Amino acid sequence: MHFALLIYESAETFAKRKNDDNDPYLGAWRAYFKALKEAGIYVAGDALEVPETGTTVRLKEGKRRVQDGPFADTKEQLAGLIVLEVPSVDAALGWAARCPAASAGAVEVRPLAPEAKWRVGG
């Protein structure tokens, strides 16, 4: 099964990305990625730029509404996502617990919905 790990981080944690390669949080992430790849379960993933770089678009009564920043203003913001192929949600939760963001922020585990893609895709 495919599961997405949705990574949530605080502003302070986002800021660590600017540190040099010796930053322990960055080191933990490098090691985590390596472990995912060596376990043969990594499918895809990427980090997102800081929330302030986001722009949110809505159409209200036919009119465009554009807002600076992320969709929701919460303490922890979506920082990236990783797609894993693992046998069960239990395995996905185990990998989420090992994610460095689990102790610094939060990690949501959500199954991908391939059938939805099949129904709307070409």
Added chain:
Amino acid sequence: MNGSNHEDIHRAVERTARESYGRLVAYLSSHTHDLAGAEDALGEALVTALRTWPRDGVPQNPEGWLLTTARRSFIDRARHQRVALASEPALLFLGEDSKEEPSSMEFPDERLKLLFVCAHPAIDPAMHTPLMLQTVLGLDAARISHAFLVSPATMGQRLVRAKTKIRDGGIQFEVPEESELPKRLDAVLEAIYAAFGIGWDDIAGIDQRGRDLAEEAIWLARVLLQLMPGEAEVLGLLALMLYCESRRPARRAPDGRYVPLSEQDPRQWLTPLIEEAEGHLARASKQGRAGRFQLEAAIQSIHAERAHSGRTEWAAIVLFYQQLIRILPTLGTRTGYAAALAEEKGPSAGLAALDGIELASVSNYQPYWAVRAHLLQRLEKLAAALEAFDRAIGLAEDPAVRQFLLEKRG
């Protein structure tokens, strides 16, 4: 009624619940086979106690009061739902609505049967521990779900399914026959140990599953020992957990940093727990039937001796590991053996032992990589050590262990 009185009552209910929960659930379900029904009935009785005890005072015999009240609630529910209760004995049992509240001495302790039911071969092994925690100790599904890293809703559903299987699957509430006993007892011991959640902690940077249920596991082992006094492996399991638990205060520095066993200050170990463990292990060894838990406890007892001698007898630890691997060749024991061998005969010997483990089996096994990293570093094979450190760091869950390994990695 003043506030403190109310708190006293609350505490009285809690104390009775803690001490009696398993006994009452075991007794109520042993005849009906309906664990969920027994728990619900007892839950209602506890709610009633919280309501009526402040008004009427705590009964002389709180446990008997709870049993009588729970039994009535069980009957009411059965009538209300028009549930055909499983069997005639169940009806007879529930019908025995005595006017007298039975004292705790008057109703038999069926918890041993309940423990064997929870770890029955027909039940998914992954559910043995959660079932015990819920039915014997009264832990709720949410608390159990944290420890086992599943969602609370999922844990709730799995517990319900397991209880339905016990009720409808003809699983007998009985202590297994002599011929079957060792194997069935192993399953009970395994389930208790799984709640404890800490494997061995011989060497630097081993990630331990943070189940946070050590106290509950020790409680369960004490219950089991009370029910099977003198059973060597029960003594061994309790001793093993007490040795590990004795090191809890030394496992973290004041600033929260992880301190591996070899760097722990033995003065911080909890001596009363070590002494108790030594007593259990000595009693077990008199029976001359070595087993997995006694051997693991023996390894920990050698580590504990450092408090007196100031040094660790690695040769003795290696010998115990050799015996342990013969009966339990798991990744954990083989990795532990390699780590001990490295201390006795040098890092090359330890590394050779690690190389004997199939690589495919360790891709997710953090302790293997932590030990490997440590040994490669001692052998100054630095590039390979960095690789191994990365695997150990990437597989670690505990942030303190991760931090420790990051610093060792350099």
